Amino acid sequence: MGNWVVGIDLGATKIALGLIDPADRVVARRRIPTLAEDGPESAVERIAQQISDLQREVPDGSRIAAVGICTPGPVDHATGTIVDPPNLGWRNVPFRGMLSDRLGVPVALEHDAKAAALGEFHYGAGRGERSMVFIVVGTGVGAAIIADGRLYRGLHNSAGEVGHITLDPDGELCTCGNRGCVETYISGPWLARRYQRMLQRKGKPSPSLEEPITGETVAAQARAGDPVAMQVLTEAGEALGAAVATMAMILSIDLYVIGSSVARCGDLLLEPARRAVPRHCYQSVASHVRIVCTELWDDAPLLGCGWLARQTLAAPPAP
């Protein structure tokens, strides 16, 4: 395309920016705290300053031509509105328009998991594929579906809500009020809860950790060889495999890319997942399924936003 663009991942705690060159490489990065309490106007201003700063890294007098930004859901990509993400505390903010007005370039706004999926699809583990599911595991569990080269949104833009499909009707009581949801096995808070409970059951003391136990703690302990943490991750992997099998049966999609920090456990999580798939679907379907780690990690949402930014240059969103 020949254009320079910026991708922005606006999270609850930090705003990450990436300057993307015409060859779709992130060539410079910035990272600032979110300061959600300052409100969206302040965020727009602070982002604009970072983009001015990134502009100085663009050679040959080129200008940053467009910007893509992603935030936690729910997001209305069509109107460019941040609806009411619980972690930001903003409600119905027309952020795309605010940022575009301030910067004077087209801006795309998308949900962070969908942006990361687009990044992974176009530039990462999904390169050359026709379809792919990107699964984000964090405080919750969600998926973004790319079918036949396009983001599949569904009627309410909520396709891929796999965190609360039932894996076991006799399973643990979930925060949603149902039992045995995917999240009760694999989300960060549940990894921590299962780990602590299993330690208690085995009469073992919690490891001497400074901070409260989180999903990342469990992942780190497992990587360090803690057998209890490894057991928790094995069960989480089996649940992930069951969820993937169900998606593979319904969607007839083969590639499942696991994003976010828990993916750093690699095969500690993914091998049990792969082994579980054939126990929950046709063998012919299981034989096609591939479960892999994100290739782009934190760059996935930045590159996905960059891809969306380029799309605005091809077809600007309606005002």
Add this chain to the structure above:
Amino acid sequence: MGNWVVGIDLGATKIALGLIDPADRVVARRRIPTLAEDGPESAVERIAQQISDLQREVPDGSRIAAVGICTPGPVDHATGTIVDPPNLGWRNVPFRGMLSDRLGVPVALEHDAKAAALGEFHYGAGRGERSMVFIVVGTGVGAAIIADGRLYRGLHNSAGEVGHITLDPDGELCTCGNRGCVETYISGPWLARRYQRMLQRKGKPSPSLEEPITGETVAAQARAGDPVAMQVLTEAGEALGAAVATMAMILSIDLYVIGSSVARCGDLLLEPARRAVPRHCYQSVASHVRIVCTELWDDAPLLGCGWLARQTLAAPPAP
């Protein structure tokens, strides 16, 4: 369009033909036995005779302009080949080409559940909807997904294989080798098995029936007020609701149309299904879900084939 077309449902035991007028009404029907042992050439000839016969019912010198035919899967719609449906015993038969050569008009070939879904979507319970899932319950359980107005096939043309998603990892051992598949609750053979077992458990004799108990027997007994059969259907409905909830979470589709004979149980099956949905998904998703009976019954595949026949006139398939 102004064209007369014929839709054909080629099943294991019967071939049903419907003459469809330019206003998309089935205005004449024929029904002949399949005689699969005679082979595909014989079937083509016998179908051609029926179409000649139907041609006599077309007024004003119009000609039947195209034909759509559906058969049990697997079917390769792109090449017009019947691959190897177990109930027909035919293998890799280029049936579309054979029929088109004999009739001298374009022919479309599709899987029967997908054809029925298209019929229901364009002319039945799905009229005016953007997306819909058609669920067929019979010897097996399958679904055809229509998303944003188009049949969603997936990478291997096998999207919607909901019969073998896991509902309960501790459930009954399924013929597929896994446990607690949807089919172990709701397919015809399992309805019969569960009914007979529940009768035994309660020490009740089987009802005096001439034929072996089938899923249709259970459905008939339930409609006649047999409390054991009603209990079996309630549990089947709950399983159906769980499967629908999982699909609604993954697909973000609201309308689920239940086809085939078990749907004749109506609310005996569908009310437990509707009640079960919120126990297996977000309440916001459940609030959108509608589970309804087929409106077109046996005409759904005929009208779907008619719709496909009209598509061939708009864009004939490659030879």
